Amino acid sequence: MRYNFGKFDFVSKSKYFYMFSIAITLLGILVLAISGLNYGVDFRAGSSMDIAVSQNLQPRQDEIHTLIQKEELGRYKLSVGTDRVTIRFDDILTDKEENKLKTDFAAAFDPTASAEVNTVDVEIAREIQTKAMLAVLISSLGIIVYVSIRFEWRFALAAIVALLHDAFIVISIFSILQLEVNIPFVVAILTIIGYSINDTIVIFDRIRENLRFAKIKNKADLNKLVNASVSQTMTRSINTVVTVLFAALCVFIFGGESIRLFSLAMVIGLLAGAYSSIFIASPLWLIMKSKEKPKTPAKSQSAV
Numbered sequence: 473m474r475y476n477f478g479k480f481d482f483v484s485k486s487k488y489f490y491m492f493s494i495a496i497t498l499l500g501i502l503v504l505a506i507s508g509l510n511y512g513v514d515f516r517a518g519s520s521m522d523i524a525v526s527q528n529l530q531p532r533q534d535e536i537h538t539l540i541q542k543e544e545l546g547r548y549k550l551s552v553g554t555d556r557v558t559i560r561f562d563d564i565l566t567d568k569e570e571n572k573l574k575t576d577f578a579a580a581f582d583p584t585a586s587a588e589v590n591t592v593d594v595e596i597a598r599e600i601q602t603k604a605m606l607a608v609l610i611s612s613l614g615i616i617v618y619v620s621i622r623f624e625w626r627f628a629l630a631a632i633v634a635l636l637h638d639a640f641i642v643i644s645i646f647s648i649l650q651l652e653v654n655i656p657f658v659v660a661i662l663t664i665i666g667y668s669i670n671d672t673i674v675i676f677d678r679i680r681e682n683l684r685f686a687k688i689k690n691k692a693d694l695n696k697l698v699n700a701s702v703s704q705t706m707t708r709s710i711n712t713v714v715t716v717l718f719a720a721l722c723v724f725i726f727g728g729e730s731i732r733l734f735s736l737a738m739v740i741g742l743l744a745g746a747y748s749s750i751f752i753a754s755p756l757w758l759i760m761k762s763k764e765k766p767k768t769p770a771k772s773q774s775a776v
Contacts, residue, residue: 482702483695486755493637493752500644509647510549512560512654515601516592519565523557523577523587530554532581539580543573564591604658611662612636615669619676626760627676634753635668638744642737656734664741671712671749675705679754691762698758702750713746 512520529536530552540548546563557577565573574587592600612632619628639661646653678701686697720742724735 481695482699482750483755483758486751489747489751489755493748496641496644497637500640500647503644503647507647507650509643509653510650512652512657515604515653516560516562517564518560518562519570519589519591520558520560521565521570521573521587521589523559523574523585525555525557525582526584527582528554529557529581536577536581539576540573543569543576545569545573565589600655604655607658607662608639608665611665615665619669619673623676623680626757627680629760630753630757631669631672631676633756634672634748635665635745637748637752638664638668638741641744642741645740646737651733651736654733656731657737660734660737660741663738664745667716667742668745668748671709671745672753674708675702675749675754676757678705679757694758694762698754702754706750709746709750713742717742 533550533552536550536552536557540550540559545561545565548559548561551558551560559573570589574585577587578585612635615635616628616632619631642661642664645651646657679698682697682701686693688694688697717739720735720738724732724739727735
């Protein structure tokens with residue numbers, strides 16, 4: 473399917489998109505400073521009990537709280553869904569404590585309930601956090617090197633800003649909603665980074681191709697070139713994101729509980745990636761390119 477965006481001025485409207493992105497970024501920083509991230513058991517020492525139930529226990533949350541508090545298992549966080557109850561403890565539960573809680577929960581709420589317990593100690597939690605941050609850092613540095621060699625440093629800087637924008641949007645929304653951050657979430661962030669840079673490179677490649685044949689005399693000519701390049705790749709960008717987004721939505725709706733947050737992060741990241749490639753990366757490159765000093769022709773040497 474083809475779309476016609478030939479008359480849309482992406483460059484002149486870019487300031488509104490920048491304002492929107494800055495507002496979201498500032499809100500994300502504020503929420504992260506206040507609430508932080510809701511780290512799952514993968515990144516935090518302690519035990520997490522995931523209980524599958526055959527009935528909706530949301531109306532009985534207070535009773536579940538009372539039961540857990542009677543067990544005297546320390547600080548915890550409770551999440552009750554329509555068919556699942558998740559309890560995350562700050563302390564590591566012993567086998568005796570796990571079995572007693574499972575037995576008492578089944579007796580009080582659902583005899584058919586089945587529980588799974590995951591435990592991570594302090595050292596493993598710290599190691600996973602470090603490796604997750606290192607993975608994102610190395611991937612970003614690799615992208616900078618590749619784009620700088622393949623294109624130029626302005627393209628590389630604009631691409632990095634766009635992909636960091638996409639990753640931070642996902643992180644901010646998970647912080648605002650206090651959704652659990654675990655290993656699949658990190659995988660989703662790395663996947664989003666890959667998708668975002670791919671979408672951005674397609675537009676940058678068209679800009680580079682158009683630059684070869686364009687006669688750029690002033691900033692207005694650069695504006696027209698960027699608008700034309702984005703318009704020429706818009707059909708491809710929309711068709712790609714709609715296709716991948718449809719698959720991610722299907723996984724979110726019909727997939728299991730264990731990958732639901734992963735697919736949600738993918739949905740948010742795909743939308744942010746398509747948005748930033750068009751409205752953030754290209755106009756940012758234009759700003760840097762327009763500040764480039766014109767090359768002065770070499771003076772011809774006079775005959776001696």
